[in-house]
Amino acid sequence: MSSDETKPVTSDETKPVTSDETKAAAGATRKHTALPKAQILIEALPWITRHQGKTVVIKFGGNAMVDEELKAAFAQDVVFLRHAGLRPVVVHGGGPQINAQLDKEGLVSEFRAGLRVTTPEAMDVVRMVLAGQVQRELVGLLNQHGPLAIGLTGEDAHTITATKHLPRIEGELVDIGRVGEITAIDTGAIETLLDDGRIPVVSSIARSADDDHVYNVNADTAAAALAAALGAETLMVLTDVEGLYEDWPHSDEVISRLTANQLEKLLPELASGMVPKMEGCLHAVRNGVRTARVIDGRVQHSILLEIFTDEGIGTMVVDDDPRATAPAAAEPATERQTP
Numbered sequence: 001m002s003s004d005e006t007k008p009v010t011s012d013e014t015k016p017v018t019s020d021e022t023k024a025a026a027g028a029t030r031k032h033t034a035l036p037k038a039q040i041l042i043e044a045l046p047w048i049t050r051h052q053g054k055t056v057v058i059k060f061g062g063n064a065m066v067d068e069e070l071k072a073a074f075a076q077d078v079v080f081l082r083h084a085g086l087r088p089v090v091v092h093g094g095g096p097q098i099n100a101q102l103d104k105e106g107l108v109s110e111f112r113a114g115l116r117v118t119t120p121e122a123m124d125v126v127r128m129v130l131a132g133q134v135q136r137e138l139v140g141l142l143n144q145h146g147p148l149a150i151g152l153t154g155e156d157a158h159t160i161t162a163t164k165h166l167p168r169i170e171g172e173l174v175d176i177g178r179v180g181e182i183t184a185i186d187t188g189a190i191e192t193l194l195d196d197g198r199i200p201v202v203s204s205i206a207r208s209a210d211d212d213h214v215y216n217v218n219a220d221t222a223a224a225a226l227a228a229a230l231g232a233e234t235l236m237v238l239t240d241v242e243g244l245y246e247d248w249p250h251s252d253e254v255i256s257r258l259t260a261n262q263l264e265k266l267l268p269e270l271a272s273g274m275v276p277k278m279e280g281c282l283h284a285v286r287n288g289v290r291t292a293r294v295i296d297g298r299v300q301h302s303i304l305l306e307i308f309t310d311e312g313i314g315t316m317v318v319d320d321d322p323r324a325t326a327p328a329a330a331e332p333a334t335e336r337q338t339p
Contacts, residue, residue, distance in 0.1 A: 054233035059223035064297035075141035093219030162206035180215025224280030228287035238297030243315035
């Protein structure tokens with residue numbers, strides 16, 4: 001007989017494992033894997049407290065409007081804000097959808113100074129797509145989570161009033177058609193919806209202040225004007241880039257935070273498509289909105305990452321007044337200073 005065969009069995013390795021021990025091990029594993037979820041919730045707690053009852057205006061655009069998963073994630077984020085005690089307002093454009101419909105009808109898409117050249121024929125398409133297609137789809141996505149969203153356009157209840165906008169290009173005023181410059185905001189209808197616990201979804205169309213025309217208003221501009229008029233805590237602009245780059249195209253380093261004065265100095269150097277977004281942010285923070293943020297709409301749940309995490313993403317703009325940028329004693333202290 002070999003020594004292995006005569007070796008006494010004394011190791012605990014051969015002890016049978018009881019069902020109680022198996023359950024205990026499984027429970028410990030479950031607790032371990034669930035812990036990060038609890039930590040995420042705890043990290044969000046001071047931010048939820050900070051934003052309770054505050055209005056947040058979100059401009060919905062870019063790839064988030066055409067990617068099915070991103071659209072669904074956006075709707076979940078907005079509903080989460082509502083249930084977390086915030087008052088979200090969604091403002092949307094519809095560039096990709098408008099381009100597609102114009103192509104179908106044989107109409108040319110043209111942009112000047114970052115704005116769509118809008119002929120009367122194109123305006124009919126813009127109005128139809130924004131109010132009849134994009135808004136309806138977005139309201140439907142939000143209402144999958146409950147009877148929350150109600151759609152309206154800037155025409156409704158005189159929410160947005162505009163006059164003809166003539167941008168200055170190379171020193172000269174240029175007629176780009178039915179493009180509106182906002183002259184007045186009436187927040188009554190939106191505030192009524194917010195007070196009723198609803199989520200207003202606003203299409204960026206305006207009624208003229210001086211003729212019977214309806215105008216196409218840049219959605220970034222409309223969102224900024226509404227945020228200022230509502231006294232919003234935050235304006236969030238979803239786009240197709242990570243934020244405002246430090247030295248594009250030489251660097252992809254994103255500026256995480258800058259003041260209104262710093263942004264104003266950068267405006268002449270920005271790409272035309274970025275100008276309305278950053279001008280909107282500048283207008284917002286200089287008219288009472290605490291922070292304005294440009295975030296990457298290509299990232300799922302980017303809204304929640306920006307509002308409810310310590311790091312945040314994208315670029316945040318604040319006013320130059322130190323009182324607007326200094327955190328209150330009860331606010332969470334973060335690297336970017338302003339929640």
